[in-house]
Amino acid sequence: NAGVTQTPKFRILKIGQSMTLQCTQDMNHNYMYWYRQDPGMGLKLIYYSVGAGITDKGEVPNGYNVSRSTTEDFPLRLELAAPSQTSVYFCASSPSAYNSPLHFGNGTRLTVT
Amino acid sequence: DAKTTQPTSMDCAEGRAANLPCNHSTISGNEYVYWYRQIHSQGPQYIIHGLKNNETNEMASLIITEDRKSSTLILPHATLRDTAVYYCIVRWTSYDKVIFGPGTSLSVIP
Numbered sequence: 191n192a193g194v195t196q197t198p199k200f201r202i203l204k205i206g207q208s209m210t211l212q213c214t215q216d217m218n219h220n221y222m223y224w225y226r227q228d229p230g231m232g233l234k235l236i237y238y239s240v241g242a243g244i245t246d247k248g249e250v251p252n253g254y255n256v257s258r259s260t261t262e263d264f265p266l267r268l269e270l271a272a273p274s275q276t277s278v279y280f281c282a283s284s285p286s287a288y289n290s291p292l293h294f295g296n297g298t299r300l301t302v303t
Numbered sequence: 304d305a306k307t308t309q310p311t312s313m314d315c316a317e318g319r320a321a322n323l324p325c326n327h328s329t330i331s332g333n334e335y336v337y338w339y340r341q342i343h344s345q346g347p348q349y350i351i352h353g354l355k356n357n358e359t360n361e362m363a364s365l366i367i368t369e370d371r372k373s374s375t376l377i378l379p380h381a382t383l384r385d386t387a388v389y390y391c392i393v394r395w396t397s398y399d400k401v402i403f404g405p406g407t408s409l410s411v412i413p
Contacts, residue, residue: 223401289354291349297346
């Protein structure tokens with residue numbers, strides 16, 4: 191089972207460039223989440239989705255956009271990359287709200303210079 | 304706001320039990336307590352979860368107090384590979400966000 195797959199694993203961006211971090215899951219999970227983790231810090235929720243067509247802001251949504259057109263995919267878009275967005279980004283999914291754990295991907299390490 | 308509180312760091316001798324506490328005083332009746340860990344910069348790994356009864360699996364045990372305001376994750380025989388950051392979270396029924404706090408950095412010492 192592939193689980194939660196994130197691509198790319200690593201990326202270096204110049205300030206002002208844009209990119210999309212891809213996240214796909216093959217477990218038919220309704221709930222999907224994007225987190226960022228700065229060096230030495232905990233996870234911060236960026237955006238989340240409770241199903242196709244439904245997204246909502248987390249703790250730190252500024253500078254990011256998401257879409258959820260299918261159950262499987264939940265891409266995260268950075269429009270104008272800034273050095274403050276240098277971080278490791280994790281995508282996660284779960285089948286339901288309260289009685290199911292999150293399954294995490296292996297992360298995308300992004301550097302903005 | 305994560306609404307769970309954990310010690311910042313703990314040490315444990317290799318081979319001994321590691322007991323990691325977590326306070327979740329505002330938890331309500333049908334909200335689950337979850338534990339995850341993160342080794343180096345890998346994606347967090349699910350360990351165990353529970354509602355009100357104590358739970359045990361191949362990785363750990365979870366003890367939840369009767370009033371459900373706190374819990375303890377027990378790693379029965381800690382190894383060096385258990386060195387990680389351990390996160391205690393609650394999946395709240397009032398909203399769908401899953402918020403992580405800073406967790407507890409556990410160091411297992413030879």
